[in-house]
Amino acid sequence: MARTIGHGFNSAASAARIVLSVIQDSSNFMMETTMASHLFHEFSEDEREDAESIAASHGFDIVEFDICDEDQYPAGGAVGPIWRQVTVTRRSNGEVGIYDAGNSTAWHAGFERDLAAGEFGVSSV
Template sequence: MSTSDFDSLKDDEQEDFISACAKRDLKPTDFVIQVHEKFPEGPGVGPVDRQVLVTRTGTGAHRNYAAGNGTSWNYAFEQDLIAGLFG
């Protein structure tokens, strides 16, 4: 398993995250992003399990989102912002 941060996200993911924050008058720096990727074990090819953990600094509120092909974690994050999950 590997772990990385906001800078490792694709440009469009970063832009969507920044936009979602701006719509709610929040700064991206109000959050800590951790990207966890688990690669298939053994030889051969398989899907990578990719998760994005978003934590709001100050409140400690956090949520883990499935990320990668066929997912829209940024949309789910924005919906959680609208619902007040992160305070």
Template sequence: MAKHLFPQFPADEQREVVALCERLGFAPEDFEIKDEGSEPANGGVRRRQVSVRRLATEAQSMYDASEGPGWIGEFESDLECGLFGQAPRQARA
């Protein structure tokens, strides 16, 4: 299983996560984001799971990222519903 830290994610995913965090009043550094993936065997599907943990609250969630950056929308929903706690600063309008 290959493991990657957030700085090793594709550049487009990094940009989307940074923009999302800033828009909702979080700092990207507030989170430990990493993934784990497996190469497909016998023509199977490549599996990728992204783990996000907020350092201040220890709240965490896992997202299926096998289909690409769609996991970011799920992360956004979790931020908006307060799963990771309140934003430490005022979000931009």
């Protein structure tokens, strides 16, 4: 079971990178990891363009959303999987989608599915 200690950001207004410690407890085994947050403008160009295209195809402007991610890295330069999660929040109504991202995942597909299903409400465009 993982517990997050000192969850750091409440909105995109907290533009500074936030480093958190997460402790995993499994049969008295403790491993510390490091997390970093990134705002949408810090995502790769391809990733931003894909999200913008998906939003536009459903009648939304990407500026209607706050998008950020959290990357979890093994601490101390240890080798291990990097976990990533993208959070999308519609500014006008506070609706939130949380998507796994990274290796073998496609957060864009989940975002598009939720837009199509109306999970973020109707387009204002």
